[in-house]
Amino acid sequence: MKLTIEALAAYLNQLYSGKATEQSLMMKLVEEMGEVAEVLNKRAGFKASQDENLTRELGEELADVIHYTVAIAAINQIDLAQVMVRKDRIASIKYHHPINLEDFLEAFDQK
Ligand SMILES: [Mg+2]
Numbered sequence: 001m002k003l004t005i006e007a008l009a010a011y012l013n014q015l016y017s018g019k020a021t022e023q024s025l026m027m028k029l030v031e032e033m034g035e036v037a038e039v040l041n042k043r044a045g046f047k048a049s050q051d052e053n054l055t056r057e058l059g060e061e062l063a064d065v066i067h068y069t070v071a072i073a074a075i076n077q078i079d080l081a082q083v084m085v086r087k088d089r090i091a092s093i094k095y096h097h098p099i100n101l102e103d104f105l106e107a108f109d110q111k
Contacts, residue, residue, distance in 0.1 A: 005070060005081045012067070013074035022072050029068035035061040 016025065039058045042049035073080040085102050092100035 005084075006079075008066075008070050009074040009080060012071040013077075016071050017075050020071070020075070022075060025068050025072045025075070029065065029072065032061060032064035032068055036065060 036058070038047065039054055039061055041047040042052070043054050043058070070080060073083075085105075088101035091097070
């Protein structure tokens with residue numbers, strides 16, 4: 001199984017289209033971002049934690065953030081992968097990066 005942004009977007013569009021609004025998904029996204037912050041605060045010792053696996057929890061909360069981010073794009077028929085490649089190209093020029101995502105992906109796909 002290989003998870004792609006396109007497949008995740010198609011799945012989330014099917015899951016949420018007509019059943020959730022971008023506003024309700026944004027509220028969930030903010031909630032999940034708070035959960036990421038909470039885990040990071042625990043890892044930094046700024047918040048008490050029990051014997052939790054904080055790396056596993058961080059992964060789960062980051063997955064939740066991606067879930068709702070892609071869901072908002074999906075129900076708006078936004079091709080997030082295409083936008084990410086275009087924005088990275090602009091940033092790579094602006095910040096003089098030695099490589100951009102598109103070139104990286106071409107080399108990565110050839111492996
Ligand atoms: Mg969560």
